[in-house]
Amino acid sequence: MSTSAMTGSPPRTEPAQDPPPPRDIPSGRRTWRQALRRDWQVYSLALLPILFFLVFRYLPMIGNVIAFRRFQPGGSILGEDWVGLRYVDMFLSDPAFWQVFRNTLWMGFLTLLFCFPVPIVLALLLNEVRRTALKRFVQSVSYLPHFLSIVIVAGITMQILASDGPVNHVLATFGHDPIRFIQEPEWFRTIYVGSEVWQTAGWGTILYLAALSTIDDDLYEAARIDGANRWQQTWHVTLPGIRPTMMTLLILNIGTFMAVGFEKIMLLYNPLTYPTADVVSTYLYRTGIESNSFSYAAAIGLFEAVIGLVLITSANQMSRKTVGTSLW
């Protein structure tokens, strides 16, 4: 605070009898009563936002208890009576659940394998472009898919892969029969990961490019003097320079491992591709909202969330131990 020089001795008198306390008492020394008296208008502004967080963010967290309680549609959102682990047992012995669980792991793994490194490579390549206009143009174009609705991305994906679309057109010129990509389970993962890379690669480069621009030029100079060629400079200076960014994004990616592109899968899959496309979140959507088994689906959702939590915490721990970067 710029006025803190004025703070001689804070008034020690009875707070209730104080005149409005001087503005410059550090908040640590102000009592709640003083703070409320002085800042009640500020606190009043916070009321609606806090109400928002309590109702739409925290109440649903508590609402997860219906995973252990019988829930009646139209009844209390916290369920009617305790049933213990009944719903957990139910999905653990449900073969359909294990199938979607396997699919989720597959899809999460493939997404991580492809969507994580592509932005890094792209950023490194962009970083080598000396002409700013060209660099900016490539960047602007590569961000574009990020700004489109996922519905549009799904629509475009399907049109491109349609039996009369460009991909089949190319296949036809090689004398290949058209493939009905969208109906074939063995193609789903490729399509999903491919469209994901297409949509996210460019946008993902932003943070890496920012990290690259902060690397000290002297480091390159020193490496050159030591006789490092371009590749060695990349390996020994550039990559270590963006390592904290890489680790942070890797942890975040691992944290969303279980929640694989739920919305996009919803848009791209169909009963024919369920064998490979159906993941935990789409399965719980169908059981919960389409079949009204709210408690059962809530139990699955809780299970999914716990795995996600375990993943992100262990990734964070590992990162802190090995490279010294962590989210918290």
Next chain:
Amino acid sequence: MNRPTRGYRVFQGVNGVILTLVVVVTLYPFVNIVARSFSGERQIRAGEVTLWPKGFNLTTYRIVFGDGAFWRSYGNTVLYTVVSTIVAMTLTTIYAYVLSKKDLRGRGALIGIAVFTMFFSGGLIPNYVLITSLGMKNSIWAIALPNAISVFNLLVMKAFFENMPAELEEAAQIDGLSTYGILWRIVLPLSKAVIATMLLFYTVSFWNSWFSAFLYMDRTELMPATVYLRNLIAGATTGSNAGAGTDQLSQAAANIQSVTIVLTALPILAVYPFVQRYFVSGVMLGAVKG
């Protein structure tokens, strides 16, 4: 400057080719969709449309423009986007302002309440149960209220407010302005840059969203354009109309899909060249401060 080596020049060439490929691969799907939307059905079915429209015609545009359901969904999108953005901007701005008060008692807790929700959320089912029991189904509030504060946007705005010179507010306070007056007459007029950026973030995200409407809007006359488009796509994927006799019809449907995709993306594509740098700087700010 030291001279680039021969190997590096080769690399530059290869790099140029790779980046050109990236541009082509990114843009080609758009070009193809636009070309399809202007093409004749026969030419599309023969797989002839690649870069340019073949058998140029505006029939499909005429069909879509003449379709009341499409316009209604488009109108819904506009309405939902405007209302949701107003609600979101209001709540985000006032909370960001509160959080930017560095000497506010309990500020840490107020920030914590928000940031915690970035890492933990209730999940689909409890949210659905909540919205349904609040009786918000088939109402615009099911879309506007549950998404009213994006914590990411909140942190960006908070960072902006924190960087404002404190003397301005102090002077205004001495002149007798209340907190509300300071926010309204001093802070907001000076924050046009961040307000414009946040407006943009929210508008684009509400324009693009489909899932909350899909979940909570049962009646077709309440669908936004994204859900309208989704239903077109879903009709095409389930193969329900892929029978031989309805080939003509499904072909027309594919054509209508292209037109709908183009029209739904159009507002975004139109403003994109002007706004993308704001997004980029917003993301950087959020990443640094968040």
